[in-house]
Amino acid sequence: MKLTRREALIGGAVLGAGAAIAGPRLLAASGATVGQLDPNSIPQFVTELWIPPAMPTAATTKTYDRYSLAARSLRQQILPKGFPSTQVFGFGSTTNAATFHAPAYTVEATVDRETRLTWANQLVSSSGDYLPHFLPVDPTLHWANPPGGTSGRDKVSKFTKTPGPYTGPVPLVTHLHGAHAYEDSDGYPEAWYLPTAKNIPQGYATVGSQYYQYKEEAHARAGVEWTSGMAQFAFNNDQRATSLWYHDHTLGMARLNIRAGLLGLYNLRGGVGDLPAGHLPGPAPRRGDRPGTRYYELPLIIQDPSFNTNGSQYLPATNLSWPGPYIPTTDIPPIWNGLYYGSTITVNGNTWPNLNVEPRRYRFRILNGSAVRQLTLKVVANPHAAAPAPVALPLWVIGSDGGFLPRPVELSGKTGLPVLPSERYDVIVDFTGHKPGTHLYLTNEGAAATAGSTASVMRFTVVPLKGKDTSTPPQHLALPAPVVIKAATKTRQVSLSETGSNFQVNVISEYTCGTVDSSGLPNPLGWDDPLTERPKLGSTELWEVWNFSPEGAGAISHVFHLHLVQFEVVNREPIDGGPVTGPSPWELGRKDSCSSPTGYITRVRATFDHKGLFVWHCHLFDHEDNSMMRPYQVT
Numbered sequence: 001m002k003l004t005r006r007e008a009l010i011g012g013a014v015l016g017a018g019a020a021i022a023g024p025r026l027l028a029a030s031g032a033t034v035g036q037l038d039p040n041s042i043p044q045f046v047t048e049l050w051i052p053p054a055m056p057t058a059a060t061t062k063t064y065d066r067y068s069l070a071a072r073s074l075r076q077q078i079l080p081k082g083f084p085s086t087q088v089f090g091f092g093s094t095t096n097a098a099t100f101h102a103p104a105y106t107v108e109a110t111v112d113r114e115t116r117l118t119w120a121n122q123l124v125s126s127s128g129d130y131l132p133h134f135l136p137v138d139p140t141l142h143w144a145n146p147p148g149g150t151s152g153r154d155k156v157s158k159f160t161k162t163p164g165p166y167t168g169p170v171p172l173v174t175h176l177h178g179a180h181a182y183e184d185s186d187g188y189p190e191a192w193y194l195p196t197a198k199n200i201p202q203g204y205a206t207v208g209s210q211y212y213q214y215k216e217e218a219h220a221r222a223g224v225e226w227t228s229g230m231a232q233f234a235f236n237n238d239q240r241a242t243s244l245w246y247h248d249h250t251l252g253m254a255r256l257n258i259r260a261g262l263l264g265l266y267n268l269r270g271g272v273g274d275l276p277a278g279h280l281p282g283p284a285p286r287r288g289d290r291p292g293t294r295y296y297e298l299p300l301i302i303q304d305p306s307f308n309t310n311g312s313q314y315l316p317a318t319n320l321s322w323p324g325p326y327i328p329t330t331d332i333p334p335i336w337n338g339l340y341y342g343s344t345i346t347v348n349g350n351t352w353p354n355l356n357v358e359p360r361r362y363r364f365r366i367l368n369g370s371a372v373r374q375l376t377l378k379v380v381a382n383p384h385a386a387a388p389a390p391v392a393l394p395l396w397v398i399g400s401d402g403g404f405l406p407r408p409v410e411l412s413g414k415t416g417l418p419v420l421p422s423e424r425y426d427v428i429v430d431f432t433g434h435k436p437g438t439h440l441y442l443t444n445e446g447a448a449a450t451a452g453s454t455a456s457v458m459r460f461t462v463v464p465l466k467g468k469d470t471s472t473p474p475q476h477l478a479l480p481a482p483v484v485i486k487a488a489t490k491t492r493q494v495s496l497s498e499t500g501s502n503f504q505v506n507v508i509s510e511y512t513c514g515t516v517d518s519s520g521l522p523n524p525l526g527w528d529d530p531l532t533e534r535p536k537l538g539s540t541e542l543w544e545v546w547n548f549s550p551e552g553a554g555a556i557s558h559v560f561h562l563h564l565v566q567f568e569v570v571n572r573e574p575i576d577g578g579p580v581t582g583p584s585p586w587e588l589g590r591k592d593s594c595s596s597p598t599g600y601i602t603r604v605r606a607t608f609d610h611k612g613l614f615v616w617h618c619h620l621f622d623h624e625d626n627s628m629m630r631p632y633q634v635t
């Protein structure tokens with residue numbers, strides 16, 4: 001094995017290329033363990049795609065829309081009919097118990113009109129006792145740690161022997177991903193709160209260390225009140241029309257809470273960054289729609305859960321890259337996995353659904369809501385064709401995280417659309433001219449795709465045309481120009497790296513964010529290290545994101561995510577030298593998350609225009625939950 005400079009210098013041990021894929025590789029090698037549902041036993045395309053309705057409001061006033069949202073536990077038919085149902089945690093409106101769903105209904109918001117959202121943690125039983133998590137919580141990570149009490153919350157616990165999973169009350173805090181937020185409403189990872197339950201154990205912290213500060217700030221800024229077991233956020237929506245998404249962001253638990261189902265889309269419409277009605281395929285679901293309304297704009301929220309034969313969601317409760325020993329002998333987390341790929345694909349909460357489509361144009365708001373799976377999507381005629389398969393219908397990419405691209409981008413030939421965890425793409429597919437009965441397939445050719453299961457996403461079945469398509473063909477669309485970002489007045493360097501175990505070669509102890517030292521080497525920093533990124537209010541900065549992860553067959557992109565801002569992807573350059581490449585055509589709009597490939601410097605530029613404490617991190621959920629996140633402060 002050839003060692004690079006970076007491999008030799010990270011942490012106490014050398015990391016081989018295989019380390020990054022140890023989880024899925026071991027799973028594949030050992031086959032499905034007892035109790036796991038074989039993905040190949042699940043029939044595909046038998047469930048019609050569920051289209052998330054618009055979330056009902058609790059009140060609308062002259063100046064704002066108010067939502068009363070909560071997280072609850074419920075059972076849902078994710079697998080096809082005839083299979084057992086699955087426990088999920090889902091958001092919904094407390095005004096209507098039938099609205100709880102995983103993923104959630106879509107919040108429809110208007111540019112420059114305020115939304116106020118109450119997020120209640122109602123993960124309690126009917127008798128008022130807290131509900132434990134149904135996925136394995138690793139209490140040895142740097143996490144919310146309610147059992148630590150007010151002195152030990154949000155810190156790493158000291159264990160003298162390896163503990164089992166944490167089974168106490170579940171902390172939650174919601175982040176609106178991509179939002180131009182104030183710090184009180186950004187879902188800071190230490191602003192979590194437990195449900196109001198009868199049996200919270202004595203000594204437990206019931207809120208995170210930042211909760212009370214933001215409670216006061218939200219009251220002072222927006223006049224909203226936080227009470228026990230909830231927070232209330234207010235957004236001015238003073239940003240471009242786009243699809244944001246809301247999801248849990250609790251310190252060290254997001255991978256579990258989002259996999260459990262706590263996510264939904266938040267569509268922002270109107271303003272100078274949107275197109276007038278009629279140009280794009282529509283309508284999308286709106287509040288108060290009658291049942292049976294036909295939609296030509298709809299979300300595709302893609303995730304990759306695994307299941308047990310009893311219908312419950314499967315996530316390993318042991319570290320698949322290392323069988324032990326753990327505490328106190330080594331520094332390897334006993335339950336967490338660095339990169340766990342699920343074995344199925346769900347869209348809007350069902351495995352491999354079918355969508356009946358008319359021979360006309362559709363607008364799909366795509367979100368990769370999976371934890372670590374990097375998708376490459378295309379529409380093909382033959383789902384069994386070897387990758388890269390020929391595209392049957394081009395994806396016309398018109399927008400991404402921060403709104404419209406400068407111009408529509410047609411992906412044809414054999415080019416698929418890469419969609420990394422948390423990225424959103426706004427896409428038009430034109431089914432015009434296809435005969436009723438025709439089948440087309442949305443497939444995934446991402447690096448970890450498995451033929452027959454995770455390489456398949458969903459099917460389209462063409463049905464007779466019901467309504468004339470008056471939308472503009474995508475090649476003729478004139479899109480509103482993205483926000484212009486000024487020249488940067490400061491360049492800073494940040495790093496993404498992984499820390500190998502001091503005890504075992506090729507096993508990862510944690511992932512880290514940090515800075516870059518003067519000799520071009522990573523300087524990994526922990527969450528509690530002094531702040532290093534402190535942009536001045538109103539300033540524009542160029543951030544160089546250096547990905548020092550090991551190179552080789554197992555190399556993966558990290559997903560760089562910056563809160564508060566929509567940035568411009570400027571370019572990428574190999575750390576060891578080589579050609580500088582510009583952003584991909586579909587990255588030419590504004591972004592809040594982007595690929596940060598191994599061995600590359602990824603440069604992004606942003607204007608920091610709200611004071612406050614925010615975070616930047618890798619958006620692979622399994623990484624951000626084990627230290628790959630840093631606070632930053634706009635001053």
Ligand SMILES: [Cu+2]
Nearest residue numbers: 558618620623
């Ligand atoms: Cu990462």
